[in-house]
Amino acid sequence: DTGVSQDPRHKITKRGQNVTFRCDPISEHNRLYWYRQTLGQGPEFLTYFQNEAQLEKSRLLSDRFSAERPKGSFSTLEIQRTEQGDSAMYLCASSSNWGRENSPDTQYFGPGTRLTVL
Amino acid sequence: AQSVTQLDSQVPVFEEAPVELRCNYSSSVSVYLFWYVQYPNQGLQLLLKYLSGSTLVKGINGFEAEFNKSQTSFHLRKPSVHISDTAEYFCAVSEGGAGKSTFGDGTTLTVKP
Numbered sequence: 034d035t036g037v038s039q040d041p042r043h044k045i046t047k048r049g050q051n052v053t054f055r056c057d058p059i060s061e062h063n064r065l066y067w068y069r070q071t072l073g074q075g076p077e078f079l080t081y082f083q084n085e086a087q088l089e090k091s092r093l094l095s096d097r098f099s100a101e102r103p104k105g106s107f108s109t110l111e112i113q114r115t116e117q118g119d120s121a122m123y124l125c126a127s128s129s130n131w132g133r134e135n136s137p138d139t140q141y142f143g144p145g146t147r148l149t150v151l
Numbered sequence: 152a153q154s155v156t157q158l159d160s161q162v163p164v165f166e167e168a169p170v171e172l173r174c175n176y177s178s179s180v181s182v183y184l185f186w187y188v189q190y191p192n193q194g195l196q197l198l199l200k201y202l203s204g205s206t207l208v209k210g211i212n213g214f215e216a217e218f219n220k221s222q223t224s225f226h227l228r229k230p231s232v233h234i235s236d237t238a239e240y241f242c243a244v245s246e247g248g249a250g251k252s253t254f255g256d257g258t259t260l261t262v263k264p
Contacts, residue, residue, distance in 0.1 A: 126194075
């Protein structure tokens with residue numbers, strides 16, 4: 034078990050460009066979360082998947098953001114037409130709640146992808 | 152809606168001194184509470200969690216926290232800190248089910264020699 038991995042670790046882009054981040058969760062974890070963390074603040078929930086189904090999206094997530102988890106394993110987060118306000122650390126976490134639908138699960142976080150929009 | 156307030160943005164302390172990082176939450180339902188630590192350029196690592204049962208929860212690295220329902224608090228404590236405890240600490244609350252967490256803005260703990 035190698036933990037949650039994210040790629041790339043750093044991304045610098047120009048305003049208006051599209052970017053895509055990848056998250057590989059811990060194998061066999063059925064839940065996957067995306068959070069955004071800006072300087073001086075805690076992580077903010079963006080969206081989460083249970084298997085391949087995207088079950089919830091934050092109202093913070095504008096229509097420029099899209100996330101997928103096509104086979105219930107890795108996930109991608111795409112930001113279209115990036116803006117300077119998108120600069121942040123994007124964190125992915127995974128967890129397993131098999132058989133405990135109403136119980137909170139321990140989320141294991143990846144190292145994050147730091148996005149800088151110039 | 153749930154929310155978390157970490158009452159101190161920065162806590163400087165000398166090595167081997169005790170420390171308390173304060174966290175208050177608000178929620179309309181029963182909650183589950185967590186403390187995470189984040190070292191520079193790393194992801195978050197779970198220190199401890201309260202789900203139910205005993206209100207005193209012990210975690211890794213000698214940390215513990217006490218759930219106080221009447222005061223809606225979940226303060227983190229350590230009796231003697233080390234230089235290596237210097238990091239950002241986040242309190243989080245979950246209402247269960249979906250499992251998503253709401254985080255506070257963090258407390259920077261700086262341990263000085």
